[in-house]
Amino acid sequence: MTSPAPVQAEGGIRLEGLTKTFSGPQGPIHAVRGIDLSIAAGETAAMLGPNGAGKSTTIDMMLGLAKPDSGTVSVFGRPPHDAVNDGLVGAMLQTGQLIRDLSVRELVTMMAGLYPDPMGVDDALALTGLKDITGQRTQKLSGGQTQRVRLAVAIVCNPDLLILDEPTVALDVEGRREFWSIMRDFASRGKTVLFATHYLEEADANADRVILMAHGRIVADGPTTEIKARVGRRTLRATLPGVDPAKLAELPGVASADRHGDAVILTCSDSDQTIRALLERYPEAKDIEIVGAGLEAAFLELTGEPDIDESAVVVQ
Amino acid sequence: MRGLVYTRYELLRTFRNRRFYLFSFGFPLVFFWLLAAPQHNKIISHTGLTYAAYYMVSLASFGTMASMIATGARIAGERQVGWTRQLRISPLSVRAYFRAKVLTGYAMAILSLLLLYISGALLGVSLPAGRWLAMTGLIAVGLLPFAGLGVFIGHLVNTDSVGPLMGGLISILAFLGGTWFPITSGFLHSFGQFLPSWWLVQARNVALDGQGWDARGWVTVAAWTAIFAAGAAWAYRRDTGRV
Numbered sequence A: 001m002t003s004p005a006p007v008q009a010e011g012g013i014r015l016e017g018l019t020k021t022f023s024g025p026q027g028p029i030h031a032v033r034g035i036d037l038s039i040a041a042g043e044t045a046a047m048l049g050p051n052g053a054g055k056s057t058t059i060d061m062m063l064g065l066a067k068p069d070s071g072t073v074s075v076f077g078r079p080p081h082d083a084v085n086d087g088l089v090g091a092m093l094q095t096g097q098l099i100r101d102l103s104v105r106e107l108v109t110m111m112a113g114l115y116p117d118p119m120g121v122d123d124a125l126a127l128t129g130l131k132d133i134t135g136q137r138t139q140k141l142s143g144g145q146t147q148r149v150r151l152a153v154a155i156v157c158n159p160d161l162l163i164l165d166e167p168t169v170a171l172d173v174e175g176r177r178e179f180w181s182i183m184r185d186f187a188s189r190g191k192t193v194l195f196a197t198h199y200l201e202e203a204d205a206n207a208d209r210v211i212l213m214a215h216g217r218i219v220a221d222g223p224t225t226e227i228k229a230r231v232g233r234r235t236l237r238a239t240l241p242g243v244d245p246a247k248l249a250e251l252p253g254v255a256s257a258d259r260h261g262d263a264v265i266l267t268c269s270d271s272d273q274t275i276r277a278l279l280e281r282y283p284e285a286k287d288i289e290i291v292g293a294g295l296e297a298a299f300l301e302l303t304g305e306p307d308i309d310e311s312a313v314v315v316q
Numbered sequence B: 001m002r003g004l005v006y007t008r009y010e011l012l013r014t015f016r017n018r019r020f021y022l023f024s025f026g027f028p029l030v031f032f033w034l035l036a037a038p039q040h041n042k043i044i045s046h047t048g049l050t051y052a053a054y055y056m057v058s059l060a061s062f063g064t065m066a067s068m069i070a071t072g073a074r075i076a077g078e079r080q081v082g083w084t085r086q087l088r089i090s091p092l093s094v095r096a097y098f099r100a101k102v103l104t105g106y107a108m109a110i111l112s113l114l115l116l117y118i119s120g121a122l123l124g125v126s127l128p129a130g131r132w133l134a135m136t137g138l139i140a141v142g143l144l145p146f147a148g149l150g151v152f153i154g155h156l157v158n159t160d161s162v163g164p165l166m167g168g169l170i171s172i173l174a175f176l177g178g179t180w181f182p183i184t185s186g187f188l189h190s191f192g193q194f195l196p197s198w199w200l201v202q203a204r205n206v207a208l209d210g211q212g213w214d215a216r217g218w219v220t221v222a223a224w225t226a227i228f229a230a231g232a233a234w235a236y237r238r239d240t241g242r243v
Helices: A055-063 A080-085 A104-112 A121-127 A143-155 A173-187 A200-206 A224-231 A271-281 A295-303 B002-016 B018-039 B051-080 B083-088 B094-122 B129-142 B144-156 B159-177 B186-192 B196-202 B205-209 B215-240
Strands: A013-024 A027-039 A044-048 A070-075 A089-092 A161-165 A192-197 A209-214 A217-223 A234-239 A254-260 A263-268 A286-292
Touching (some): A044 A055, A044 A200, A055 A080, A055 A161, A055 A192, A080 A089, A089 A143, A104 B002, A121 A143, A121 A173, A143 A161, A143 A173, A173 A192, A173 A200, A192 A200, A200 A224, A234 A271, A263 A271, B018 B094, B018 B159, B051 B083, B051 B144, B051 B159, B051 B196, B083 B215, B094 B129, B094 B144, B129 B144, B129 B205, B144 B159, B144 B215, B159 B196, B196 B215
Parallel strands (some): A044 A209, A161 A192
Antiparallel strands (some): A234 A263, A254 A263
């Protein structure tokens, strides 16, 4: 891929002019259409986007699982395969279960044995909260436990870069909370983390930076707060007769206001502020409902075209 | 070093998964005792071998062949749960991965072979130590094509079809190889000699006269080894998109 680079853990991750096209039954699928990205060492970045945005394909190329049609990937100054062999990268892929017939400890020990400089197996088990189930067979774990074992498998090599591809899709709220708290613990050791998600909330709560992807391209990239302001709009509906929409539009956190009969519809950039102010000034407001605008709307705004798979886009 | 750790746990997993015991151990043992025990000292015509000796090697061929092909089912299972991809983003080399799979198949095969040898000895099969060793060596070489075949089908088919495919392959190869009764003439005789399973079963001749395969046997086994190894490499590349 690229020429041998000096061995040093600086430079972070650099993707340049990355493209990847698959042949599908209805012609070519342009999964990734030109991505330039650099992630600094120590950064926690979220790749946010719906299914088909190109997140997983980009991750596959970063890991050396897929070969780019054009462009280059450099992970801490070396090609993906070398970075993997040097134990610099750990990853939890999107699809994947565990192999059966090993205990949790045996599986993690086996994986640690493949790497040049792993962390202790006990450390990995403790960090991922698996201390109490080390003797369990891998086929007898709950969904949340399975994901934590997969995380232990990804971090036992003590990687400088951890990649997580939609790690919490199958988890309940409690499982998610646990998972992300472990991830933040790990990131706080000065690690670089990149995770892909459908959920704005996850990106917001766990990343310093959000890379918004759609149609195989990066459509926005910036600090979480900035992206959130762009895509995190919510709609507040309430029954509130006889109030001028123009006055409602002056409430804090309101981007625009509209009226349909007795109902008012406020598009909010900060619905928390809006609801407080609304109830203070108009205590008679009732039937209040706040819903996320959905990333679809944000994508439409950012890309000027509707997304391929709208059903998969959720703002929690 | 790293490959060794992987091989160790691969062995542990394989022997914990009793699903494969049936074809590798249970089935050959049961049929050995059913077919050989009633008349174990009698000579089977055209072979010069006793029932005990004949079926000991025949069913050892069956069990060891099944052990090697079972690798395919394990690989297909790992592919389905995405574990193969997880291993590909570890420093485990492709070579070490294949080596572990093949060694595990051989470990199962050796156990199967031992069980049949013990059963044979119990029914009066008695050979000089050198012939036991020669026979074992010949079977080990005769299993090389099946090592390739296991990896080949493991990377070719999914878990739904791997079971029936394995069962079908083992049954046909065993039948045409002469596992169940001696095939001494006619089309099946001429055709069978082109199969790797035929020569696996022919390892029994060591018991008779200390002679193993003729040149044709070695060539056939070498050819099938090359064919299945190439097939395995092709299927792996196709499966992983690696060129």
